[in-house]
Amino acid sequence: MARRGGELEAFIAFLGGLLAVTLTAVAMTVLHVMPRPEPPLRAAALVTLGVVWLTVTVTLYLRLRARPDGRTR
Incomplete structure (x- = not known):
């Protein structure tokens, strides 16, 4: 059975x-970039x-998106 969508x-x-x-x-906090910076x-x-966040989310989604034949990339 083929799964549709891409919610998962x-x-x-x-x-x-x-x-x-x-x-x-x-x-960044460990490297002291975040606490009270200029x-x-x-x-x-x-x-x-x-x-x-944007790069990792889009990259993961595109890698996980199901192909029409049911396989993942």
């Missing part, structure tokens, strides 16, 4: 992106976190 893949990709952002934020550095850190 989207949810897994969302969680993967969330995990990547969390790990990146922890790494405004430009804080803005750059937030942009970096946004880019990491």
Whole structure:
């Protein structure tokens, strides 16, 4: 039976992106980038976190998306 949609893949990709952002934020905190930085550095850190989340989420979704024959990439 073929499964349609992509809700499971989207949810897994969302969680993967969330995990990547969390790990990146922890790494930034350890490197003292996040705690009380200057405004430009804080803005750059937030942009970096946004880019990491978007990139990982889209990449995971595209990798997990089911092919028409039922296989994954």
